[in-house]
Amino acid sequence: MFARAAVRALNSQPRLFSTTAARNTKVVVLGAGGGIGQPLSLLLKTDPLVTSLNLYDIRGAPGVAADVSHIDTPSEVQGFAADKLDEALDGVEVVVIPAGVPRKPGMTRDDLFNTNASIVRDLASAVGRVAPTAHILVISNPVNSTVPIVASTLAKAGVYNPARVFGVTTLDVVRAARFTAGLAGVHPNDTPVPVIGGHSGTTIVPLLSQSAHGKGIKGELYDKLIYRIQFGGDEVVQAKDGAGSATLSMAYAGATFANALFRGLNGEKGVVTPTFVESPLYKDQGIDFFSSNVELGVNGVEKIHPLGPLSAEEEKLLAACLPELKKNIERGRAFVESS
Numbered sequence: 108m109f110a111r112a113a114v115r116a117l118n119s120q121p122r123l124f125s126t127t128a129a130r131n132t133k134v135v136v137l138g139a140g141g142g143i144g145q146p147l148s149l150l151l152k153t154d155p156l157v158t159s160l161n162l163y164d165i166r167g168a169p170g171v172a173a174d175v176s177h178i179d180t181p182s183e184v185q186g187f188a189a190d191k192l193d194e195a196l197d198g199v200e201v202v203v204i205p206a207g208v209p210r211k212p213g214m215t216r217d218d219l220f221n222t223n224a225s226i227v228r229d230l231a232s233a234v235g236r237v238a239p240t241a242h243i244l245v246i247s248n249p250v251n252s253t254v255p256i257v258a259s260t261l262a263k264a265g266v267y268n269p270a271r272v273f274g275v276t277t278l279d280v281v282r283a284a285r286f287t288a289g290l291a292g293v294h295p296n297d298t299p300v301p302v303i304g305g306h307s308g309t310t311i312v313p314l315l316s317q318s319a320h321g322k323g324i325k326g327e328l329y330d331k332l333i334y335r336i337q338f339g340g341d342e343v344v345q346a347k348d349g350a351g352s353a354t355l356s357m358a359y360a361g362a363t364f365a366n367a368l369f370r371g372l373n374g375e376k377g378v379v380t381p382t383f384v385e386s387p388l389y390k391d392q393g394i395d396f397f398s399s400n401v402e403l404g405v406n407g408v409e410k411i412h413p414l415g416p417l418s419a420e421e422e423k424l425l426a427a428c429l430p431e432l433k434k435n436i437e438r439g440r441a442f443v444e445s446s
């Protein structure tokens with residue numbers, strides 16, 4: 108069904124579904140009945156590295172599971188109703204969380220905080236209790252705050268391992284490659300663009316200077332491309348006109364990142380992609396979470412790569428990113444502390 112790309116080296120564009128060998132991976136999707144959850148569950152069902160797929164939501168997961176389970180791939184699918192969260196988490200190695208409300212036109216991701224913070228905290232708390240060694244992939248917005256919420260919730264329970272908590276920023280990487288390829292007139296596979304920082308507006312920092320085809324884009328075209336990558340989410344929110352935000356491209360991005368993690372857990376070397384994790388890069392400025400190229404391995408986060416050389420424009424983008432990111436992270440942390 109999907110082109111199987113060869114093992115990707117540093118800075119190459121991650122693709123669905125690269126794999127080198129079979130592996131048993133038990134995965135759960137929390138929020139599987141939603142706009143992202145449904146197509147993401149479909150894609151995970153077709154991932155050859157997934158052997159068991161549990162689908163949980165406060166509504167609709169058993170129906171989605173019955174549907175997806177008919178797809179003729181080897182993995183076993185089970186659906187879990189609202190009161191069966193612990194059963195859904197039992198024995199899982201990877202937890203993917205797209206649960207929570209999406210934006211409507213005029214809203215920022217931060218406007219979702221009041222609803223999604225407690226959803227994510229409560230799910231993280233259940234993961235900490237039932238599957239404390241699982242890897243957690245956070246999709247629910249605002250990612251800049253929900254990842255610190257997951258980390259602080261697990262820390263409170265005494266089970267936090269920073270190598271196992273990931274904010275999924277792959278959609279920014281997917282958009283950067285697609286938009287840059289469109290301008291350069293080349294294939295997106297040939298235009299990987301590292302995207303660093305966080306996942307909202309100006310905290311999204313694309314490093315076009317590190318992209319073979321991006322580095323030649325200058326002036327007004329450069330400004331427009333950066334804006335489009337940073338505010339790609341708004342483009343979809345406006346086009347959907349009140350019916351939500353990106354779901355299909357996000358499902359693709361989520362399945363792509365999950366596959367990269369499965370490959371790392373499988374022992375494959377050189378699996379490198381940007382993700383929002385606890386990071387030493389800006390800790391000296393009080394910023395404990397940051398997205399950058401991360402090597403994924405058998406323990407989750409294997410190595411956080413240095414950013415590499417930045418252009419003068421990128422230094423400016425980063426200067427605008429850091430204070431906003433710091434605020435978002437602190438908001439997430441404070442929420443758990445006061446819970």
Ligand SMILES: NC(=O)c1ccc[n+]([C@@H]2O[C@H](COP(=O)([O-])OP(=O)(O)OC[C@H]3O[C@@H](n4cnc5c(N)ncnc54)[C@H](O)[C@@H]3O)[C@@H](O)[C@H]2O)c1
Binds near residue numbers: 140163
């Ligand atoms: N990280 C990213 O790049 C990215 C991209 C797109 C969307 N998102 C975010 O993903 C989230 C989901 O978006 P969507 O379009 O799928 O929304 P949606 O409303 O279509 O689906 C959300 C699902 O979560 C479920 N849910 C709510 N509370 C739950 C709980 N406590 N436990 C389990 N399930 C629960 C709902 O029943 C619903 O089925 C939003 O917060 C959105 O902003 C993130």
Ligand SMILES: O=C(O)C[C@H](O)C(=O)O
Binds near residue numbers: 339
């Ligand atoms: O824009 C949104 O609210 C959803 C998501 O974060 C996106 O980037 O599409």
